[in-house]
Amino acid sequence: MKIYNFDELVNRQDTNCVKYDGRLQFFGNNDVLPLWVADMDFKTPDFITEAVQLRAQHAIYGYTFRPDSYNNAIIHWLKTRHNWEIQKEWIHFSPGVVPALAMSVMCFTEPGDSVIVQPPVYFPFFSAVKNSDRELIENPLKLQNGRYFMDFEDLEKKIQADTKMLLLCNPHNPGGMAWTKKELQKLGEICIANNIIVVSDEIHSDLIFKGHRHIPFASVSEEFAMNSITCMAPSKTFNIAGLSTSFMVMPNKKIFDKYDNLMKGTHLYGGNIFGSVALEAAYTKGSDWLDQMMNYVEGNYDFMEQFLKENIPLIIPMRPEATYLVWLDFSALRLKDADINSRLIKAGVGLNRGVQFGRQGKGFMRLNIGCPRSILEEALERMKKEFAE
Ligand SMILES: Cc1ncc(COP(=O)(O)O)c(C=O)c1O
Structure with a gap:
């Protein structure tokens, strides 16, 4: 069975991709680590890109x-x-x-x-x-x-x-x-x-x-x-x-x-x-790739849960049963919604605001963990600096 590398960093900037190239419009700057819109920073698997390339060769x-x-x-x-x-x-x-x-x-x-x-x-x-x-x-x-x-x-x-x-x-x-x-x-x-x-x-x-x-x-x-x-x-x-x-x-x-x-x-x-x-x-x-990818995403979740518990325990993640999206509860920080968002942006992390999902999302943010662990780790470190105390 082929083993895939989900740690690989792929530069997506300047590809007209919403997640990276839409940052200026959505967050007001290009510096936030984008863990928002629901696509992943993993390469589309080779068996798909090869099939598409083969078809593209027929002109x-x-x-x-x-x-x-x-x-x-x-x-x-x-x-x-x-x-x-x-x-x-x-x-x-x-x-x-x-x-x-x-x-x-x-x-x-x-x-x-x-x-x-x-x-x-x-x-x-x-x-x-x-x-x-x-x-x-x-x-x-x-x-x-x-x-x-x-x-x-x-x-x-x-x-x-x-x-x-x-x-x-x-x-x-x-x-x-x-x-x-x-x-x-x-x-x-x-x-x-x-x-x-x-x-x-x-x-x-x-x-x-x-x-x-x-x-x-x-x-x-x-x-x-x-x-x-x-x-x-x-x-x-x-x-x-x-x-x-x-x-x-x-x-x-x-x-x-x-x-x-x-x-x-x-x-x-x-x-x-x-x-x-x-x-x-x-x-x-796609079965093997998917199983390996979800295994990696679960590893990302476990890493994040542990990191938050040890460093910013007032931010509480909801353990997903599915998806690569994590619903984070910021309400214990007792901040206004707009302030949570602006402080995250100031810290250099771009998430989706909970209230986008309805008024029931007040006090929450949505974080996308479909990315190499090093990106997630950097985002969590930035959040720690901003919110730890
Ligand atoms: C629940 C749900 N439905 C639909 C979509 C988007 O679907 P599409 O891009 O096929 O319109 C998303 C994307 O985030 C989603 O989370």
Whole structure:
């Protein structure tokens, strides 16, 4: 088995990458260590870059379609990694998971209908609802003993006659929960009883910490499969978000056809040659790399947890069950939100502000540990200097 080196430092500056080249715009300077936007500082693995380079050598990049081998790669990946059996006819292309969420809202709800989200949550969930004139219903998660839980009582109370959809984040960004079967079961039952379709964003499904499992919402039961849309992608897993390639799984033919019809009208189903080639390489050859990468990320988390405990114990990390994102609780420092952010920037560290994920994120920051350990260590040292006393 090939051993990959995740300690390798790659200079990403001047590649038009949001994480590094967007610092001036987002943080006001180019000096912060960027541990914010959700992509990793690890090289996209060689089996993907080689497949893309091979295709690039054929010097015509004309219109394309996705071959059977592309669908088979997805089917194989979901069966082997998540024990979920799907059929080729259920798979639909999307240029991204956020576009899939937004288009699903437009396709399956009407202006004025309400859509439920569970904050604190990845901020495009809010805009996917609000920007198309649907009403946003918040069903906030409950924080108990260092983990977020769903509040089913609150959910049942908030459902209205015009509530048509729930956007689920599974695993959850920013909390890192890999929702359990029991949690998904209860959520799905409430949605079925109230005719609410579940759109499940499972973009982080491959990034699972030891001792946890990703359970696709649709895999819980046949009934859930028929009442849901699952959105997935190789983009977070293999660091290829710039290739704009993701997919949706819709086992219900009525749902599939309605969505497909909308896509046919917009021509948003084409995709790009390199994204398809990358997905196929990732899902046929990616298991070993992914296991090693997650092992490294868990090592990063353990390192960070220990460092904080020893040096800045008032900053408390939430141990993720999934994702390479860590939700850090700064509330014991008793600082205003804006001050936490400006002091981090002054210290030379660029994180996402918790309040971006909803007002429930007050006092929190989100830190991306998908990077070589030396970068994380330097960021923690800078935080120690600023906050230790
Ligand atoms: C939960 C979640 N969904 C979707 C996305 C982005 O998806 P895409 O780039 O495919 O639109 C992210 C990126 O951070 C995410 O965390």
